[in-house]
Every structure is written in C-alpha cells, then in structure tokens.
Amino acid sequence: MAGGTKKVIISCAVTGAIHTPSMSDALPITPDEIARQSIDAAEAGAAIIHLHARDPKTGAPTPDPDVFMDFLPRIKQSSGAVVNVTTGGGLNMSLEERLAAPMKAKPEMCSLNMGSMNFGIYPAADKISEWKHDWEEPYLRGTDDFIFRNTFRDIERILRELGETHGTRFEFECYDIGHLYSLAHFVDRGLVKPPFFVQSIFGILGGIGAELDNLLFARRTADRLFGDDYVWSVLAAGRHQMSFCTNAAMLGGSVRVGLEDSLYIAKGQMAESNAQQVAKIRRIVEELSLDVATPDEARGMLALKGGDNVGF
Ligand code: KMH
Numbered sequence: 347m348a349g350g351t352k353k354v355i356i357s358c359a360v361t362g363a364i365h366t367p368s369m370s371d372a373l374p375i376t377p378d379e380i381a382r383q384s385i386d387a388a389e390a391g392a393a394i395i396h397l398h399a400r401d402p403k404t405g406a407p408t409p410d411p412d413v414f415m416d417f418l419p420r421i422k423q424s425s426g427a428v429v430n431v432t433t434g435g436g437l438n439m440s441l442e443e444r445l446a447a448p449m450k451a452k453p454e455m456c457s458l459n460m461g462s463m464n465f466g467i468y469p470a471a472d473k474i475s476e477w478k479h480d481w482e483e484p485y486l487r488g489t490d491d492f493i494f495r496n497t498f499r500d501i502e503r504i505l506r507e508l509g510e511t512h513g514t515r516f517e518f519e520c521y522d523i524g525h526l527y528s529l530a531h532f533v534d535r536g537l538v539k540p541p542f543f544v545q546s547i548f549g550i551l552g553g554i555g556a557e558l559d560n561l562l563f564a565r566r567t568a569d570r571l572f573g574d575d576y577v578w579s580v581l582a583a584g585r586h587q588m589s590f591c592t593n594a595a596m597l598g599g600s601v602r603v604g605l606e607d608s609l610y611i612a613k614g615q616m617a618e619s620n621a622q623q624v625a626k627i628r629r630i631v632e633e634l635s636l637d638v639a640t641p642d643e644a645r646g647m648l649a650l651k652g653g654d655n656v657g658f
C-alpha cells in the first residue's frame with residue numbers, strides 16, 4: 347500500500363446485523379430486497395458486495411445457509427460483482443452458525459474479524475420510539491453485556507477451513523490498531539498470504555474512535571507491518587462514513603459504504619438505498635481524479651479465485 351493502490355475499490359455492505367428494521371425502511375430484509383439492492387449497488391459502482399442474511403419475516407439476522415442461497419446466485423449472475431459473505435454473522439451466533447453459509451457458498455471473499463471485543467450498539471435503542479418487531483429492542487440493549495468473540499483459535503479455524511481448503515480470501519476487519527498486529531501474527535505464521543485486504547473500521551463503540559489522527563495512525567501502522575503487501579480500505583460507522591471514505595481515498599485507499607455501516611446519505615437525511623451511497627462515494631472519488639475499480643480489477647488487485655470457483 348505504501349505508494350497507494352492504483353484504483354479505488356468500492357465495497358458495499360448492504361444490510362449487516364447492526365441496524366434493525368425499525369431504524370430505516372430502506373434496510374433490505376428479504377432475499378428479493380437484498381438481491382435487488384446488491385445488484386443496484388454494483389451497477390452504481392461497487393466492485394464488492396458484503397452480505398449478511400435476515401429472516402424474511404422478522405428482519406432478524408440469520409445464519410441460515412438456505413436464506414443466503416436464495417440471493418447469492420442472483421447477485422453473482424446479475425452483477426459480476428465480487429460476493430463477500432460475512433463470517434461475523436449477527437450478535438449471539440456461535441462460530442458454527444457463523445460458518446454455515448460461508449462453508450456452503452465457498453465464496454471468493456469472506457469477512458474475518460481480527461479480535462474479540464465489546465461491540466456496543468445499545469445507545470441506538472434510545473432513538474427508537476416505535477418498534478416493528480419484538481426482537482429488536484432486547485437485541486440492541488443486550489450489547490452492553492456482549493462480547494463479539496473472535497479468538498486466535500477462531501481466526502485460525504476460519505483461515506484454514508475457508509482459506510486453505512476453499513481458496514476464499516478475506517476482508518480483514520480491523521476495529522483497532524491491535525487487530526493489525528494480530529493480522530501480522532498470522533502473516534508471520536504463514537497462514538495469510540499477500541495481498542491482504544485490510545478493512546480499517548472506525549467509530550464502533552468498543553473499537554477505535556472516528557478521528558483523523560486514528561485514520562493516519564492506522565495507515566502508518568499498516569504500512570509498517572505490511573509494506574507493499576496490502577490493499578487498504580476504510581469504513582466508518584454512522585455520520586463519519588463519507589468523510590472517512592473520502593480521506594481514505596485521498597490517502598490512496600479503498601472505501602466501504604452501505605446501510606450496514608450508516609443509514610444516512612447526508613446530515614439528518616436517511617439514505618434511500620445502498621446504491622445511493624455508492625453513487626455518492628463514486629462521485630467523490632472521481633472528483634478527486636481517482637479511478638474506481640471494476641469487479642475484475644478488484645479481483646486482480648486482491649488475487650481472488652474468480653466467480654466461477656464458488657459454491658453457488
Ligand atoms: N459491521 C461492521 C462494523 C462482519 O460482517 O464480519 C463489521 C462487519 C463484520 O462487517
């Protein structure tokens with residue numbers, strides 16, 4: 347990364363497991379909605395689509411591989427985008443559950459969270475006055491006593507079972523500087539091969555804060571640890587999303603947007619869709635005289651196995 351990437355990879359995380367249906371009508375829930383918004387996001391310029399699944403009736407995050415299989419092939423066929431399946435899943439899922447869909451799908455890319463941590467989304471509950479579903483409020487409020495588990499053993503298992511066995515490569519989710527060192531540890535052990543796709547995450551309660559100093563600190567640290575062997579991408583939660591992505595692009599990095607990370611398109615204005623956020627960051631990137639990577643260019647930059655070598 348030292349000299350910066352040639353093109354900017356736009357990732358779009360379309361639904362996630364943090365936001366709940368009461369927070370936004372735009373959040374895609376059913377397989378049809380997830381497929382439609384993913385395809386639209388790809389058309390708007392996203393090379394990578396990061397995916398979670400939800401129970402079609404309640405909108406609760408689900409690890410059910412059948413639900414994933416309802417939308418993964420449609421996205422692949424209609425967009426050509428890189429399909430990236432979460433291994434983080436949703437709160438309170440076991441690692442077994444989190445791996446069920448990725449192991450079936452054997453995708454080109456999966457997320458891989460680089461450490462156990464507090465993951466507090468409970469403040470969001472205070473902003474909701476009417477809940478659409480019973481599960482939402484306890485799901486959010488319970489995160490004051492929740493540990494997002496990603497032990498070294500868990501990480502090794504994912505690297506071996508998905509990486510070594512199926513050739514899946516990873517979006518290394520790094521919520522703090524220490525997570526970069528944990529990734530370097532696995533590089534030293536030979537379990538991770540370059541080029542590494544490092545996703546620096548800012549503004550999650552329990553992770554590093556969304557401050558410019560921290561963005562530069564993350565970049566410097568990753569440069570020191572990984573030299574030219576990594577592609578750097580940035581996401582920031584909530585209102586920091588676009589400004590952090592803009593700064594990352596200016597520093598030679600790639601960007602991630604999507605309703606998983608923020609429900610807004612501008613100050614006080616809810617986003618209507620994932621594609622709207624992709625179109626906005628694409629506009630910004632191009633205004634900076636930078637080029638946006640196509641899916642195949644992203645595949646080349648990240649040494650992915652190709653969309654024909656997956657399980658869907
Ligand atoms: N929700 C993001 C902050 C995952 O899917 O593995 C992190 C994430 C985790 O995308």
Ligand code: ZN
Nearest residue numbers: 359362432606
């Ligand atoms: Zn995710």
